[in-house]
Amino acid sequence: MTKSFAAMREPTYFILAALQGEPLHGYAIVKRAQELSGGRVRLTTGTLYAALDRLTGEEMVRVAEEAVVNGRARRTYELTEHGLAALHEEAARMAAAVRVVRDRSVGARVATAWTVPA
Secondary structure: OOOOOOOOOHHHHHHHHHHOOOOEEHHHHHHHHHHHOOOOOOOOHHHHHHHHHHHHHOOOEEEEEEEEEOOEEEEEEEEOHHHHHHHHHHHHHHHHHHHHHHHHHHHHHHHHHOOOOO
16 A cells, blocks of 8 residues: 655645655755746745755655765765655646636537526
8 A cells, every 4th residue: 555645735746746856955956946946935944944854854855965065064865765645646637727727618618518598
C-alpha cells in the first residue's frame, strides 16, 4: 500500500518541483520556484529555510552537500524518493481537480448549445 500525503501549499509544491531536476542551493531554489510558478511564488529567505528544515524533517529533501563559500556555509539540497512521491501525488491531485472543472465547463457549453429557446 502506498502512503497518501496531505495536500501541499503552493510554496512547498514549487520548492519540491525546483529540486526535481538537480540539487540546488537556497538562492537557486528561490529563483527556480519563482520561474516554475510564473512569478506567483516569491520565497523569502526565512520562508525558504523554514520550509527546507520542515521538508528535511519529513524526509522529502536532504542536504546533498555542505561547503563554505566566501566564508559562509552553503548547503545544496536534493529531492528524496519520498519527496518525489509526494510531489507526484500532489500533481495528480491537482490534475484531477482540473479535470472536474474542465469536464463541467464542457458539459455546461454542450447543455447551453442544445437549449431550445422558449
